[in-house]
Amino acid sequence: MNVLKKLFIRYKIKREYIILLIPALIALMLIAVYMLPASEKQQTIEYTPEDASASVNINTSLNETAAIQSKGIKITLDQVIVFAVLITITPYSIDVYLENRRKRRYEQEFIGFLYELSELLRGGLDPLNAITEIASPEVESDQSLNALAPHLKKAAAQIAWGVSFENVISSMAESLKSPLISKYGYLIVQASKLGAISPAIILKAADDLEKTLQLEREKEAELKEFIMIIYAAEAILIGIIYLLNNTLLPSILDMVKGGSGAAFGISSIGMTISQFRTGFFRVIMINAFASGIIAGQISEGKARHGLKHSVILMIVGYVVSLSFLLD
Numbered sequence: 001m002n003v004l005k006k007l008f009i010r011y012k013i014k015r016e017y018i019i020l021l022i023p024a025l026i027a028l029m030l031i032a033v034y035m036l037p038a039s040e041k042q043q044t045i046e047y048t049p050e051d052a053s054a055s056v057n058i059n060t061s062l063n064e065t066a067a068i069q070s071k072g073i074k075i076t077l078d079q080v081i082v083f084a085v086l087i088t089i090t091p092y093s094i095d096v097y098l099e100n101r102r103k104r105r106y107e108q109e110f111i112g113f114l115y116e117l118s119e120l121l122r123g124g125l126d127p128l129n130a131i132t133e134i135a136s137p138e139v140e141s142d143q144s145l146n147a148l149a150p151h152l153k154k155a156a157a158q159i160a161w162g163v164s165f166e167n168v169i170s171s172m173a174e175s176l177k178s179p180l181i182s183k184y185g186y187l188i189v190q191a192s193k194l195g196a197i198s199p200a201i202i203l204k205a206a207d208d209l210e211k212t213l214q215l216e217r218e219k220e221a222e223l224k225e226f227i228m229i230i231y232a233a234e235a236i237l238i239g240i241i242y243l244l245n246n247t248l249l250p251s252i253l254d255m256v257k258g259g260s261g262a263a264f265g266i267s268s269i270g271m272t273i274s275q276f277r278t279g280f281f282r283v284i285m286i287n288a289f290a291s292g293i294i295a296g297q298i299s300e301g302k303a304r305h306g307l308k309h310s311v312i313l314m315i316v317g318y319v320v321s322l323s324f325l326l327d
Contacts, residue, residue: 027084034080093307114206122199127165288313
């Protein structure tokens with residue numbers, strides 16, 4: 001464990017790389033395992049045709065496999081690729097979602113920390129003693145700072161070691177990994193360097209940060225309508241494909257087979273209904289993945305936040321496809 005920590009620190013390996021790399025390797029192994037048995041069967045049949053008993057055994061095993069597949073759903077390469085994509089992006093999407101929630105909670109509690117700091121400064125404490133007071137578990141606070149508690153304890157320990165107020169605030173803002181907190185932390189640090197740190201400055205920063213978060217929440221509430229439109233578009237696409245597969249497409253194929261398709265300008269179709277269904281399934285899955293990415297870009301400004309929407313849409317699309325597309 002210590003060796004891994006040293007490697008992470010020495011080579012600056014980001015946690016996101018590990019969360020993406022390990023599931024991606026598992027997904028590649030899944031595809032390789034799916035494709036391996038077919039090649040082994042081909043090689044066995046090709047190189048051992050003279051062994052009659054072996055041929056009987058091979059034919060028997062193949063017939064048993066076909067019988068097993070006929071009883072249930074036959075897993076195709078397309079489905080395996082869908083499973084592989086879901087295995088790859090699901091852990092990362094969950095991590096991004098939890099990280100975003102953690103960041104929002106830090107930002108909300110940082111507002112409470114600034115309010116508490118301004119109150120203590122107004123009471124006559126200097127900034128360093130005020131932070132130590134806030135971090136003390138014996139002191140009752142009007143603000144809920146549960147998520148910030150470990151960072152406040154770290155700040156109090158730094159103050160005990162003689163670290164300056166500016167470095168303490170900068171270190172806290174860096175460890176919280178929030179652009180908003182970094183921005184307001186930088187303003188407080190610059191005010192402190194200029195000797196202008198005061199309860200009014202801290203209170204103004206807290207009010208401004210609270211208004212910024214309120215505007216972001218209002219923006220997200222307005223953009224939820226567009227997210228619902230994207231989900232509705234996926235549902236409409238599935239509905240159209242359902243109608244094509246169950247009504248229009250079989251009628252067209254029957255017309256072509258009966259010879260009456262020439263009257264409508266359709267003389268022949270070079271695809272079977274199974275091939276059409278495979279194409280429909282691919283359209284549903286590709287649209288689900290792309291729609292999720294677009295939803296994340298619209299709602300939160302980054303495509304990676306849309307992976308959770310991609311996972312949901314792909315799972316729903318696959319489950320629905322089981323009922324009328326996948327044999």
